[in-house]
Amino acid sequence: MLRANLWVEKGLVNDLIGTVLCIIYCANQGPPALPAFVVCIFPNYTGPTFLPEHPNSFPVIPIKCTWTSGHAPLSRTGIPLDLAWGLTIHKSQGLTMAKAVIDIGQHEMTAGIKFVALSSSKHQ
Template identity: 35%
Template sequence: MPNLLSSTSQGLPSQVMLEKYCQVILTSNLWKEPGLTNGAKGIVKFIVFEGNAKPKALPSLVIVQFPDYIGPSFLNDLEKCGPIVPLRLSWLMGKKLCWRIMLPLKPAYATSIHSCQGTSMDRVIINIGKREFSTGLTYTAIS
């Protein structure tokens, strides 16, 4: 099966740049009941590599602290932490089966108007430019 580097693949990005203490958003529903759902925001606490793997390689797991997570903590000394492991997701592109392995995380310092639609945020900065490129974006951003 080919590993296509298309920009869209079941919500998994083709690459993700993370560092300790960066803010992230979960891009998949991993465990709905305790709150590990698509759109959950958290802070990276640890990035774990296996064996001789080093940064630029895909981490084995990322431990993220999610403020709204109500499940058991992965770490005894830090509450609300959950392990995020790479997912392998597949999809059909025409008749071709494609797949990608990646962490279901994306940086959360900035987001698009459509990506954050329906979420509640404490503070936002909205840059809509000199004019809307699509009718209704300003309303969507402020509502």
């Protein structure tokens, strides 16, 4: 799942779900170093493809976030991707998914949460 608005006009928006194709590191590096970029396939992406043999592929590069806590400036650099093979109902709110397996449990912790879960997939 993409965690940043990278190219809104071409469909690369926060919460977009895609598939990681490969992880590329700089020469002579590997884990635990940060990758140079991660090639992902995003079905809704409409821009130029990164790898011709993989339509809708796009390289996601590290981005630096900065903020202030008290009077101390802080920053971190990371790849704006999250695992999305398992989502909470709250994280899926607002998404439209082609398929979903939903475990709604025995009771509702919050009124309406089952409706949110069930309305996030396409009805056919």
